[in-house]
Amino acid sequence: MKNKIIAGNWKMNKNQEQTIAFINDLKPLVKDTKNTVIICTPYLDLEQAVCLTAGTNIHVGAQNCHWAESGAFTGEVAPSMLKEIGVEYVIIGHSERRQYFGETNKTVNARTKAALEAGLKPIVCIGETLQERESGKMEEVLASQIKEGFEGIDEEQLRRTIVAYEPVWAIGTGVTATNKQANDAIAFCRKQFVELYGNDEAQKLYIQYGGSMNASNASGLLLQSEIDGGLIGGASLDAEKFATVVNAHKN
Numbered sequence: 001m002k003n004k005i006i007a008g009n010w011k012m013n014k015n016q017e018q019t020i021a022f023i024n025d026l027k028p029l030v031k032d033t034k035n036t037v038i039i040c041t042p043y044l045d046l047e048q049a050v051c052l053t054a055g056t057n058i059h060v061g062a063q064n065c066h067w068a069e070s071g072a073f074t075g076e077v078a079p080s081m082l083k084e085i086g087v088e089y090v091i092i093g094h095s096e097r098r099q100y101f102g103e104t105n106k107t108v109n110a111r112t113k114a115a116l117e118a119g120l121k122p123i124v125c126i127g128e129t130l131q132e133r134e135s136g137k138m139e140e141v142l143a144s145q146i147k148e149g150f151e152g153i154d155e156e157q158l159r160r161t162i163v164a165y166e167p168v169w170a171i172g173t174g175v176t177a178t179n180k181q182a183n184d185a186i187a188f189c190r191k192q193f194v195e196l197y198g199n200d201e202a203q204k205l206y207i208q209y210g211g212s213m214n215a216s217n218a219s220g221l222l223l224q225s226e227i228d229g230g231l232i233g234g235a236s237l238d239a240e241k242f243a244t245v246v247n248a249h250k251n
């Protein structure tokens, strides 16, 4: 089994002072893990986070980036700007961005390509709503999110990309997918990548689970053969709880 990649998505939480306190608390708690640890902070906390984690095993990610290199896009941030300040990862296509900010598979694809071209490692989010799951459309939705979201992305770029399967109904609701639901959905996603990139690449690809993952359910989820890590929202805001998730799986 692979070591896991555990990423915290802080969403729109924590100011600079809280960022400093969190990182100082987290550092000693995760220093011995073999898993990869990432914190995805709001834009304004990124530079601080990069400085404070230098020389540690904690990596820093943003929560979005634009697809253009520069230009008249008021309020947006270019991938190269993130790269310049030492950011390594970037979440793309989170369901909250799809729901509130009009992200589509097409914009997810454009942002992912731009992030890769700038040398960032994208964490591309996919996942079905409750209505889609209950009406039997889950597989169709996931398949098109993958097909359209990864169009034109080559094998070398896929190796620098992480996928996060986040069922929308499990995000922030306290309703976690069961171990089996999460494992089965991720197995289905991996099958789509087998078709697009072949078995070798698809097996190497990291596919995380996200949605109400926390200190109590993380070890069960991370034991599943298809689940290569977690993208954690609420439980990533507290250093001790997040560290428990990071340390939940040992190879």
Ligand code: 13P
Pocket: 009, 094, 166, 170, 171, 172, 173, 174, 210, 211, 212, 213, 231, 232, 233, 234, 235
């Ligand atoms: P919660 O862990 O708060 O459900 O959020 C998951 C998520 O959206 C991570 O990107």
